[in-house]
Amino acid sequence: MRASRCLIWPLSLLHICLTVIATSYEQFDEDLVLTPLPDGKVSAAFTFTTLLYGAAPRDPHTLNSPDESQHYTLFPLALGQLLREHAVTELHLALNAGNWNYARWGSPPDPAVGTGGELWAWMGTEGPTSIDARWRGLRNSLAGLFCASLGALDAVRTTAPAAAFPPEGALPSWRGAHDNGTTTSGAHEIRHASLPAEHVCTENLTPFLKLLPCKAQSGLAALLNPHRLFGADWHGLGVHVRWVADAGVEVRLSFQGVFDPLRAPGARGKSDWSLHSLFDRTVSRSCPVATTSAIRVALPNSDSYSLVPEPASAAGGVAVYDVHTAAKPLNVALSYPNTFNYPSSYASNSTPFSVKRTLTGTSQAWGRLSVRITNHRSEEMHVLYLETMPWLLQFHLHTLTARVDGVLDDTAISHLTYTPAIAHARPTMLQAVVRLPPRATVQLSMDVAKAFLRYTEHPPDAQRGWDLPPAVLVPVNVSSPLGQTGVRGAGAFVPTGPRVYTSTLLVDLATPDFSMPYNVIIFTCTLVAGIFGTVFNTLTRRWVIVRVKA
Amino acid sequence: MLLAPIFQLLLWLSSWAWVSTASAVYEDAARGFFERHASSAGGSGSTHTNNWAVLVCSSRYWFNYRHMANALGMYRTVKRLGIPDSNIILMLADDASCNSRNKFPGSVYANPARQPDLYGDNIEVDYRGYEVTVENFIRVLTGRMDPSVPRSKRLLSDERSNVFVYMTGHGGNEFLKFQDNEEISAFDIADAFEQMYQKRRYNELLFMIDTCQANTMYSKLYSPHILAAGSSNLGESSYSHVNDNDIGVAVIDAFTHYVLEFMEKINKTSQVSMQELFNSFDATKLHSTPGVRSDLFKRPLDKARITDFFGGVAQVEIISLDSATISPEATSPTNDTEPLQLRPNVMPLAAKAQNMSDTVTTQTWLAQLNGKEWKTVRAWVSLAIIGALASWVASRK
Amino acid sequence: MPSTSSSSSPSTPSPDLPATLHDPKSPFYQQVSLRRAIIASYWTIILLAVPLWWYTTSIERLALPSGRVQQLAQHSLELPVSICVEGPRIPFIDKIQVQLSKQISQDPQRWKGIAPRLFGSTDCEKSSGNKVYSVKFTSTTGTSIHHRQLHFPPNTAPSTIVEVLSSLLVPYSSSRDSKHRIVQYAPHYRLAFSLLNEDAAAGDVVKDWNIQAELRNYINPITRRLGALHNFTVESQVQFHAPLAFPPRPLDHSWGITPADLTVFVNSAEWTLSSSSSNDPVLHFILFIPSAERRPLVILTDTEGTVSPSSAFLVPQWGGIVIHNPTSISSSGTLPDHDVSTVFAAFATQFQSLLGVAALPRGVHAPEGLSAWQLDALTRRRTLENAQGSQDTLASIVKLVDQIENMPVGADVRDDVEDALAALQDMRDAAPVSLAQAFARSATALGLASRAFFNPGMLALLYFPAEHTYAVYTPLFASALIPLVVAALREFMAWKRERREAALMKAAP
16 A cells, blocks of 8 residues: 555545534334234244434545544444445345245235345446446455355346336435546446355344344344244345435344244144244343334234234234333234134235246256246236346247237237346346236246356356246336436336245256266376377388298 | 496486485485474463464265364354454354254254254354355465455464364365365465464464364474364274264264363363363274374473463453553463473373374484475486386397 | 398399289388388477476466565664754763663663664754754753653753653563554554443443544544554444443442453453454454443452452553443433543543553653654654564565465566565665655555565465376376387487498498
């Protein structure tokens, strides 16, 4: 570092002057929503929101000068440092395990339910460091913070699907003149990557809890018992940072899980649950710095159930407990008089449409990718179908066909955007708007070619295969294709509903016999050694006449 | 035929050169030996101020549960004895606790009684899954990392750090297998430790390894201030200790089990020495011969405490709140300077010596050749053989 | 294989051969010249392939300037210090000089690298452009310092003068404690101030503190003064649950921490002292508020229970901790300003001692803040440390590259080493002229040497045993080379024989 010493004094004065004076107001809220699901399971969604009033994301133009000092009380310092270091405007990280069953469980509280790790961020494009360099720094810092292998989300897995992942907060414009007279446009771009094979375990939860003001000692976070959370049928933790324009920077840490009370040892066929039976813990102390701390229980539709203790309020089918005022230890319990009856069919209008994606074919050289989307509504709708596929699976786009209820219909697909893959360098990104006629099933299918990997690219457990990231479907409104300000790329549609993720796929690529290189060397050398002598002798043989005495 | 005498001359020359380099090799080895010990004579007893631990489980798959339990057992021990998470680099090649095969999610146990839970509620795994590679391991030790690697994945030790390196997995004669598709050899580890020594990244280093034929892994070390312990000799396997019928696989290895059992008696302020730990190794219980290499370690083993390597006790100084003058009152409860003892060679361990095979470097000049001289010798020998062969062929009619 | 030594048969066939049988020598492929050409072409390809093999299997190992690096080790840096003694006569100055030399010879380790020179008042102008320290004997209020001047009362003994001078110029004793406490040099530091509530849920929680004002009052003056040495980034956080790893010992009406507990006070497992997203070293300053159930919490000096007057302590090379038992907290949970001031005074002291700012000797009065003497002493110490560190690192690089043959050395490593050597040379040139310049160059050299040493491209190739390579390739190369060698030799000898016979035939009539 060749920092010029003569600039230190004015810079340190500048640093003092830039010390933020405002915004000592921070607010922390926590929330737990418990929803009984139709198949007897219980969905628990924890949300911890910290709002830093008056703050704004860092302008990437200021990355070369020292940052203002950060002083937080409730806002997590580790996350704040990371966001300012890489000048990130909006950040979303989700680490999930399991498959979210949309048919039985409906829409998840937080839509990011793709299996494995998923990370996307909106960052300003201009500035001394490129957005890709900052994306790399962000991934590595998050990998260090959350003990996840996010460093592996490199260019081979990164795409920029701006339409399917619009910014959830506002994007600052940073308009106006900057230091040396240049004007900034405040353009932002998205970077998205997913790692479907990522495991989630206690080492991801430990740093997550350390970001909370009350950690796991008091308040609702005390319920997060890793031994129960990671035995759930589905669980996922999420970190969402966004900028709310007239408020400040909001960090929302969420943990969702789907628990099965029928699996508990003492269930005896009844789907009763309580905080103790789900988490093996109860809320014994409330978090003193939480402005609101509430447990909401969605009341089941059946007539007979009993909910103890008495909630503070029960309106619109939701019972609310205020943890600050409730009697401690607080153990919310819902019990039914009768044993649980599995419904014979699940209401198919829990989500407006359902999707199933499969990879068919028995060959290790090609296959067929097939997506079936069923519209449960009685009016026509459009969905944006996003497929980000690693280069291992190459699409033959000319074979993309759409069938509506079995009938070939080319008008079902429109607004196709396709970024082909570059082998070993970039994934494929396919975006299309699919028209779903009312109560119809649209089947998209396409031939794919499976790549033949280099010997060094196989993972250590190559026989398992490769996980493919989920496809994302977003219901959109095509009649008004407005582009959002600050978002690059034409064809951005306004989403009218939450994202739906398909399941991940496992593709089996041809694996070599990994002991072959040594065998090949030996074999080739032996063969060549054997043949060499013969060839050489043939070429240089000298024929003479030998007289044999009769 | 002029060629036959020429080749015989060549043979004679090569053998003469071999002998002379060999004797030069002996002198070099002797000089190097004294140089190494002379340079370390200026050092004093344990003067470390912080502790680091690098714990590596290099095996993948569910049936290697015991290797992950080994590494986690060591992790819990060093954490209990005071080394903070920021000073521990834990590398686990697979996920055992949240594996879908694990009947007890979020937990890893090392005994059928399932006490204690090694995974616990508070754990940080720095390298996991595919990130546990030979390259990453060597980068951690040598510090040669890309600038974007976060702080929690770096070994930021300095010359006053005691470093504890523990490796477990499947191994063989001078190699250790990483994730079933690559290996690290004893030479690579020796070179990595030498680079650490040159950049003064450790004060003293304890290298403990629990694999099959583990003692061969420390046979190539050559940097000073290293103490090494392995679980089995050349040609022996290290065995697992106990199975858990509900988990379905073996849950701990014997060597690590007995080490952890010994460690249960140690707390942060205990004065138990490393000698006692090594004395507790029992080859009959382990079904393999554990070994210790202490010739590179300058302090006597009975003066080296277990907490020097496994514990992380800090020294504090109370200062007064009077801002005008600072009057530091050093309160150092432990770690006083030890009397210097120069021991140029390893002493045979007392008691139970017959149970341990100490890899004392023998005095024969052949064994004192290090890599470079051995290569020269080899080159001359091969030249002599080729010369002999060619002269035989040419001299035939 | 029967020997193919040919009888000297001419190209004409023997008469008893049938006409259909050609002389073996006649077809084009039996020509001697063709055979020799074939053998020569094999050898040509092998000889051309050897450099290609060498090129494709070699590791890039550029030459490092090892000669210059070794030369460095012989020269040690000397920082000259000019002291101008005003007022007294030459014999007095000589007495001071004698005392000074005695001091230096008694403790050479302490004075290593510093070369003090005394000048009389007449020679003061001759001293170099470096900042000059002046000693005056005009004080009426005892010994005091002001900028770079040292005021003594008249008639001070030379030994006292020399003692005060030594403790101002080289205040660092070579004791282990001071070496262990002071942090290693780094150009950039993060100062992390944390307010830790042991247990907020127990009540009486401190939610906020007026840190910005206190930073301005106490810490910013120090960071400003030390701005030439380090850059600082300041950050702060408040934690609400920071449990202790041990139960404090209950005394009557208070709880105590024994010295043994103090060593394990920092509970890194539970406390979120965030490691920063950058790789700069961090100095932690912790204000610990015990739980409302265990107040007041005091430090004990020994196991019997003597309470220490101080509630602050330092963890060497890590940071400082102050334990504060609040008597009153405002309703909004803010700590009163007076309390925060006291705490920050302690932080400032800890900060200074961690960075290596030495205390002034007793009895010397100084105005508030860091004096130039202390700053210069620290700069000199850092310069010498950095110079030594750079030299050691460069020597290690050279030694390692020699020792480990598989280690690649790229152009960036070589450039960094060259630049570090150039910076060290500049440092030597600047040393007699300007201390600040010398320090800056030494810091640059240290940074470059470290960057060269920790270059990620210098990862030695994994050990690939030569035995395996030979074992794999010997069947191929040995069985290929031997026929080639033998055939070439045979052709050569045949050629020689032909020439000899041709010469004989020419000589014979």
